[in-house]
Each structure stands twice: as structure tokens, then as C-alpha cells.
Amino acid sequence: LAKTTQPISMDSYEGQEVNITCSHNNIATNDYITWYQQFPSQGPRFIIQGYKTKVTNEVASLFIPADRKSSTLSLPRVSLSDTAVYYCLVGDESGSARQLTFGSGTQLTVLP
């Protein structure tokens, strides 16, 4: 299973764009990159998933360079309610194990 490295914490102000980068140097060919958000006392919530290039949905964008050894989650115009822990996961969801490993995540704090 590919190991991921992300910053432990980040601070931002309301209305700013936030970019959280995740390193996954040993990503395998079949691995996808998935990001989750977790609020205190709640289970993680799926944000976005991608394989290569750029993926965008209604809440975030995911940028993946050609070598796929890193990825960047971009949150546009954050608000106080975006304060949460963000996890980057790498795994092959079509494999027989289908295990995803959660690291310690990035604590994002949005300030007024």
C-alpha cells in the first residue's frame, strides 16, 4: 500500500483558496488518489477522487501531475465550516484487498 505524506496542519483565512499537497512517491499503476474530510466526532466524508491530470467537482479540485507522485487538493474560497482534518489516501479499489490506509491527515483551520 502506498504511503502518503501531508502537512500536519495549515491555517487560512475565510475567502482564500487553500491548497493541500500530498506526497505518494511509491504510488502503483492501478492506484487512485482519494481525499476525505473529517469533522470532530464524525466519520470521514468523501470529497474527491482522481487518477491523473485534474478533477473538479462542486466542492474541490484535485490536481495530479504526470508522474503521479504527488497530488494537490484545492478548496476555493474557504469558510469557517471548512475547518476539518483532510486525509489523502492512495489505493487500488479494484484490487482484491481494497484496503485504504489513512495517515494522520492535515488539520485545516480557517480563521475569520
Add this chain to the structure above:
Amino acid sequence: NAGVTQTPKFQVLKTGQSMTLQCAQDMNHEYMSWYRQDPGMGLRLIHYSVGAGITDQGEVPNGYNVSRSTTEDFPLRLLSAAPSQTSVYFCASSYWGGNDNYGYTFGSGTRLTVV
């Protein structure tokens, strides 16, 4: 549409007691899993199942048993509770067989304290 339902939400056990954490999903997901999350830490996989009758161990399986008799239910049994099992337990489910861009759906968690 309830999603993933976990019961109980809170539980206090004495060392040596056994109990079962319940998890049910109504999305017809083939894949289900149990994670534990210790304070300030990420989630660690305990056991998972890719379909009824099929289970396998994750990263930290010791002290826990699972079974999957139906698609909907995936109970986690603590055989003899220990203080080291004090944690928040999350159940998750998803479709099987490929990346469907929906990821895992998690329950709201069971906060377990072993004294």
C-alpha cells in the same frame, strides 16, 4: 435513505467484558469495513469484507472478530475488552469492483471506553 448506521453511539465496558458493535447499511454495498481512530490519529483498518460470507483482516485485527452473514450487516465483536481498545470505531461501506468516484460512506462512529 439512512446510509451507514452504527449502534451504540457510546459504550463503557469493564476490562474482560465482551460486546458487539453493530453496523448496517442500506445502499446494497458489497464492501464493508471497520476502522478504529485513537485521539489525534488517523484511522486504522481492523477487518473488512468484500461480500456476504467473506471477511479478512486489516492492519490491527487482534482482539476483534467479524462475520458477514448478510450484505447489510457487519458486526464487530470485542472478545475480551482491554483498555487499549478504548477508541472511536467507524464502520464504512462502498461498492465493489472498481473506482466509482463515490468512495466510502462512513457511519457516525461508536465511542468505546474500557475501564
